[in-house]
Amino acid sequence: MTPARARALYTLLWRLGLPLVAAYLLWRSLRQPEYRQHWAERFGGTGALPAPDDGGPVIWVHAVSVGETRAAQPLVEALAQAWPGCRFVLTHMTPTGRAVGRQLAAAQGGRLVQRYLPYELPGALSRFFEQTQPALGLIMETEVWPNLLHEARARGVPVALVNARLSDQSLARALRFEPLLRAAAHGITEVLAQTAADAGRLRRLYDGPVEVVGNLKFDLLPPLSQIEDGRRLRAGLGVGPQRPIWLAASTRDGEEAMLLDALKDEAGSDPDLRPVLLLVPRHPQRFDEVARLAAARGWQVSRRSRDRWDTPPAAGTVLLGDSMGELALYYGMADVTLMGGSFGPFGSQNLIESCSCGTPVVIGPSTYNFSGAAAQAIEAGAALQVSHAQDAIRALRAMANDPPRLARMRAAAQDFAAAHRGATAATVDRVLRLAQQARSAAAPRA
Numbered sequence: 491m492t493p494a495r496a497r498a499l500y501t502l503l504w505r506l507g508l509p510l511v512a513a514y515l516l517w518r519s520l521r522q523p524e525y526r527q528h529w530a531e532r533f534g535g536t537g538a539l540p541a542p543d544d545g546g547p548v549i550w551v552h553a554v555s556v557g558e559t560r561a562a563q564p565l566v567e568a569l570a571q572a573w574p575g576c577r578f579v580l581t582h583m584t585p586t587g588r589a590v591g592r593q594l595a596a597a598q599g600g601r602l603v604q605r606y607l608p609y610e611l612p613g614a615l616s617r618f619f620e621q622t623q624p625a626l627g628l629i630m631e632t633e634v635w636p637n638l639l640h641e642a643r644a645r646g647v648p649v650a651l652v653n654a655r656l657s658d659q660s661l662a663r664a665l666r667f668e669p670l671l672r673a674a675a676h677g678i679t680e681v682l683a684q685t686a687a688d689a690g691r692l693r694r695l696y697d698g699p700v701e702v703v704g705n706l707k708f709d710l711l712p713p714l715s716q717i718e719d720g721r722r723l724r725a726g727l728g729v730g731p732q733r734p735i736w737l738a739a740s741t742r743d744g745e746e747a748m749l750l751d752a753l754k755d756e757a758g759s760d761p762d763l764r765p766v767l768l769l770v771p772r773h774p775q776r777f778d779e780v781a782r783l784a785a786a787r788g789w790q791v792s793r794r795s796r797d798r799w800d801t802p803p804a805a806g807t808v809l810l811g812d813s814m815g816e817l818a819l820y821y822g823m824a825d826v827t828l829m830g831g832s833f834g835p836f837g838s839q840n841l842i843e844s845c846s847c848g849t850p851v852v853i854g855p856s857t858y859n860f861s862g863a864a865a866q867a868i869e870a871g872a873a874l875q876v877s878h879a880q881d882a883i884r885a886l887r888a889m890a891n892d893p894p895r896l897a898r899m900r901a902a903a904q905d906f907a908a909a910h911r912g913a914t915a916a917t918v919d920r921v922l923r924l925a926q927q928a929r930s931a932a933a934p935r936a
Contacts, residue, residue, distance in 0.1 A: 546575025720822020
């Protein structure tokens with residue numbers, strides 16, 4: 491099948507599938523009502539307009555969800571400083587990504603507006619580009635949409651795939667639709683990859699320039715005030731250095747039950763040494779669900795949003811971190827992090843943030859979203875990998891019983907995070923170069 495026919499069929503399937511897409515949004519809205527909002531942006535391509543022209547271009551940044559939005563933060567901040575006249579349109583696909591982006595939007599004032607990226611409908615995409623008039627597009631990590639990139643190319647908008655990564659699993663899926671995705675890749679001007687391994691996989695689908703610049707997430711520095719607040723909160727709980735706090739961070743569906751069941755063997759230990767489990771689910775719509783799950787397994791649940799954490803947790807109590815934007819606080823409380831997403835088939839969540847806070851990490855077997863960073867952290871002594879939840883609890887207990895080893899891992903975590911910073915500066919340099927090329931190409935048409 492030719493690329494043109496593949497894209498035509500792809501567009502037809504999108505049109506036919508619109509009722510299913512709407513039904514999916516309504517189903518998601520049962521747990522997260524925000525999915526019922528801003529449908530004109532998703533289906534019609536209309537939404538908030540960039541700030542009035544101040545003599546600078548509009549840079550469109552697409553960050554699909556939470557992780558990509560956090561990775562975009564240092565890049566947007568650095569571009570705003572390096573290019574004072576520019577304005578930003580920040581697009582997302584999920585309400586949680588949009589919620590995380592509000593802080594960035596507030597910090598940039600009127601220079602940054604947020605919208606949902608339209609679905610792959612030619613009319614909606616045309617309206618999106620007409621309204622926003624971007625001079626440059628930056629797509630974070632792995633989002634490749636054929637009609638979006640076709641529209642950008644037709645309008646002469648250069649698009650860079652930034653902080654790009656591609657796992658072996660994603661490559662295998664992409665190769666099943668190779669004609670469509672290779673044609674889509676023609677709309678990408680440049681790829682800035684996280685690692686050499688990512689670059690090699692991306693070259694299987696993209697013939698243009700690919701450069702390795704590192705991972706922007708290393709440059710997202712945690713707020714020191716939150717880390718200090720976490721340490722003070724731990725002290726207020728009355729949990730001494732001999733009683734560890736184990737943080738299960740950004741957990742996904744099924745992982746909490748795994749970890750709670752594996753922790754049962756610790757229930758009979760000395761109360762002064764008994765570990766405290768702090769659960770922080772990745773998605774806020776699951777906070778109540780996780781509280782019910784823990785209670786059904788016989789645990790008392792103390793919630794950050796409702797309870798005073800100012801006395802030592804009683805036996806059989808789990809702390810539930812049911813708040814948004816406070817991960818650094820929880821890392822500050824903890825001795826070690828159990829990294830969510832790695833014990834289920836989810837490819838792991840971001841272990842870099844924990845290391846930046848000086849909290850070493852225990853990761854499960856599934857790390858394909860952070861395979862490079864996970865391997866580097868293990869090699870640096872900042873993390874260790876286990877096969878399942880029971881092994882994780884045994885590893886945590888061994889670390890708790892060996893304070894010098896834990897201290898070495900904490901120092902290694904901070905050193906590891908610091909050693910890999912610098913991707914933002916390299917990315918900004920290349921983005922500014924790309925923008926200059928775009929302006930030079932547009933000059934004869936002016």
